[in-house]
Amino acid sequence: MMTDEDVLSVLAVLRRVEADVWIGGGWGIDALVGEQTRDHRDLDLMHRHDQEDAVVAALRAAGFAETLDCRPIRFVMAAPDGREIDLHPLVFADDGSAVQASPEPEQPFPYPSSCFVTGIIRGTPVPCLSAEQQVYFHQGYEPQERDRHDMTRLRRTFGIAPHF
Numbered sequence: 001m002m003t004d005e006d007v008l009s010v011l012a013v014l015r016r017v018e019a020d021v022w023i024g025g026g027w028g029i030d031a032l033v034g035e036q037t038r039d040h041r042d043l044d045l046m047h048r049h050d051q052e053d054a055v056v057a058a059l060r061a062a063g064f065a066e067t068l069d070c071r072p073i074r075f076v077m078a079a080p081d082g083r084e085i086d087l088h089p090l091v092f093a094d095d096g097s098a099v100q101a102s103p104e105p106e107q108p109f110p111y112p113s114s115c116f117v118t119g120i121i122r123g124t125p126v127p128c129l130s131a132e133q134q135v136y137f138h139q140g141y142e143p144q145e146r147d148r149h150d151m152t153r154l155r156r157t158f159g160i161a162p163h164f
């Protein structure tokens with residue numbers, strides 16, 4: 001499990017190497033609503049592709065090792081105790097928008113500049129993805145119970161109507 005303390009610790013490690021990261025997934029949604037609403041098995045982080053070497057080195061120094069390589073789309077690093085970080089490299093444009101590689105190379109995942117926002121974890125401001133971007137990434141697959149939970153939180157907090 002990835003606790004709120006773990007998330008803040010990982011962010012501190014990456015801040016020390018001046019890496020730009022944004023929280024997505026379940027922790028990103030909890031950051032948007034300002035409280036932890038469920039247990040999280042991992043931490044989804046988007047990072048600047050051109051900072052990937054620094055991100056990987058910092059996480060290795062903190063005890064994480066790469067356990068899955070699906071680059072250029074994503075990769076996973078895990079600690080010996082089972083905590084996992086799912087990392088998503090982003091390539092930024094001059095206007096602040098970004099793209100992430102997808103399984104269909106001609107259709108990368110878009111990240112508008114407006115999707116990079118700030119949330120709160122344990123009273124601490126943290127960089128995360130917007131509610132709209134979170135809903136975008138919860139499309140095109142059969143949702144699990146945790147997905148339904150997360151979308152309910154966004155609907156209640158922001159009035160956003162996801163597709164399920």
